[in-house]
Amino acid sequence: MKEIINLPVSKIDEEEYHINMGPQHPSTHGVLRLVVSLQGEIVKNLKPHCGYIHRGIEKMCEKDTYPQIIHLTDRIDYLSSHISNHAVCLLVEKALEIEIPERVQYIRTIMDELTRIQSHQLWWSSFGMDLGGLTCFFYGLRDREMILDIWEETTGSRFLQSYNCPGGVMQDIHPNFQKKVHAFLKTFKKKIKDYDRILSGNVIFENRSQGVGILSKEDAISYGVTGPSGRGSGWSCDVRKTEPYSMYSKVQFNEVLRYECDTYSRYMVRMQEMHESMNIIEQLIDNIPAGDHSAKMKAVIKLPAGEYFQQVESARGELGLYVVSDGNKTPYRMKFRTPSFSNLSVLDHISRDMKIADLVAIGASLDLVIPDIDR
Amino acid sequence: MNSFFKYFSDIFHGVKSLLIGMSVTGRYFFSPGQIVTQQYPENRKNLQMFERFKGEVIMLHDENNLHRCNGCGICENNCPNGSIEVIPARITGEDGKSKRIIDKHIYHLGMCTFCGLCVKNCPSNALGFGQEFEHAVFDRSKLTKVLNKTGSSIIKGVE
Numbered sequence: 001m002k003e004i005i006n007l008p009v010s011k012i013d014e015e016e017y018h019i020n021m022g023p024q025h026p027s028t029h030g031v032l033r034l035v036v037s038l039q040g041e042i043v044k045n046l047k048p049h050c051g052y053i054h055r056g057i058e059k060m061c062e063k064d065t066y067p068q069i070i071h072l073t074d075r076i077d078y079l080s081s082h083i084s085n086h087a088v089c090l091l092v093e094k095a096l097e098i099e100i101p102e103r104v105q106y107i108r109t110i111m112d113e114l115t116r117i118q119s120h121q122l123w124w125s126s127f128g129m130d131l132g133g134l135t136c137f138f139y140g141l142r143d144r145e146m147i148l149d150i151w152e153e154t155t156g157s158r159f160l161q162s163y164n165c166p167g168g169v170m171q172d173i174h175p176n177f178q179k180k181v182h183a184f185l186k187t188f189k190k191k192i193k194d195y196d197r198i199l200s201g202n203v204i205f206e207n208r209s210q211g212v213g214i215l216s217k218e219d220a221i222s223y224g225v226t227g228p229s230g231r232g233s234g235w236s237c238d239v240r241k242t243e244p245y246s247m248y249s250k251v252q253f254n255e256v257l258r259y260e261c262d263t264y265s266r267y268m269v270r271m272q273e274m275h276e277s278m279n280i281i282e283q284l285i286d287n288i289p290a291g292d293h294s295a296k297m298k299a300v301i302k303l304p305a306g307e308y309f310q311q312v313e314s315a316r317g318e319l320g321l322y323v324v325s326d327g328n329k330t331p332y333r334m335k336f337r338t339p340s341f342s343n344l345s346v347l348d349h350i351s352r353d354m355k356i357a358d359l360v361a362i363g364a365s366l367d368l369v370i371p372d373i374d375r
Numbered sequence: 376m377n378s379f380f381k382y383f384s385d386i387f388h389g390v391k392s393l394l395i396g397m398s399v400t401g402r403y404f405f406s407p408g409q410i411v412t413q414q415y416p417e418n419r420k421n422l423q424m425f426e427r428f429k430g431e432v433i434m435l436h437d438e439n440n441l442h443r444c445n446g447c448g449i450c451e452n453n454c455p456n457g458s459i460e461v462i463p464a465r466i467t468g469e470d471g472k473s474k475r476i477i478d479k480h481i482y483h484l485g486m487c488t489f490c491g492l493c494v495k496n497c498p499s500n501a502l503g504f505g506q507e508f509e510h511a512v513f514d515r516s517k518l519t520k521v522l523n524k525t526g527s528s529i530i531k532g533v534e
Contacts, residue, residue, distance in 0.1 A: 068492065156491070
């Protein structure tokens, strides 16, 4: 067996030294360890070490039934938990060929977009904080609180909702739901202008992000960098457009693309996506049709033997679910294709020959969620 | 000459962008609008959670200490991580037939992930979510609770 070598390079230069960024570092937003080879202040090489928060979720899924799997997918990417729930439900419904009530599809799409907005809000907050603007963190979390309250009223949880279930949603929406979403949209449209005034046009922020961490379109495709990070390089990779699910084929929205390929363009894609998400919610929120909040399902859900794949657009890229079923009530094998794992793989490539302070900005612009990497 | 002008226009734009940012923070500093921070330990008395809030799993009892649980164990089967243990007992009913009732409904709060499957799948709606959220204790064994209250029995007519 080959010995596992912790040092990142085979040829150790005397001028180079290696430092561990993480596992406990505030700008990695979790337990991610990056072994960085430095020459002075210049990053020469970077090796991410994963697995500090590995919980074996794929293996745990093999002993759980399909409704039980949903609460585990919350904990993969905790900032887009609703979207991960949605993926499992879509997969089960596709395999069983069930017709889903239109009301459910409306509710799920609205919840998905609220998830995307709150995820981008938290990303914006921590991006500002990583670059030294603590005000951003307070303002972002203040506005995110409104979405968490909407969720708490309807689903009962603020963060890990487990709101979807195969065939529908757990409970019908709360009577106050539409009123509160309207209030949120009205408030946030004003507040997002503040976001631009504080951070997007700021001279310090612009100098630290423009021209930093260039990721070309070819590299984005070959590394599989999806989501807003890939669209910041001009790669049209939005699953909501390429493989529409739920209501996305019926609503009007633009896929946000930027072509500067740097940290600033990835930033601007996410800022613009928040506008697009609000646009989608506005088209749906007043037209939720009446009806049942769940389709009739059997008590024990068994998928027919075979292989199934479902992809959705989570807040940080393409989330793919691959299930092999042998006809039992539990899957034989479950594999998650998580976006953060692929996005992390490109970090070494785009942060080479940059300053170590730029590494923080680049890492923040990729919007990594560590449990999503380690699963 | 061009670089000379660029130098000064960069300084001008830099200062301008900083002032724009400062105007936002200044506005919130002097007129915060609504205050979102809650004074948590002080407002305990009038702190109202949302009605669907998932604080802990409870068994619903009415004023006569009656519940609707018949000990079928569907909640135990649906729980993904074994935080519910149903210990049933057998009694002889009024008609002389042996009948299954609940002896102890044990709930491990420390293992619960609040997925809501037990409450959703209960056929007789015996379980619900409580509003309590201050779960910090000094001893882990205190997180294991018996949900059916002592001396409680099943409502007549629920099977």
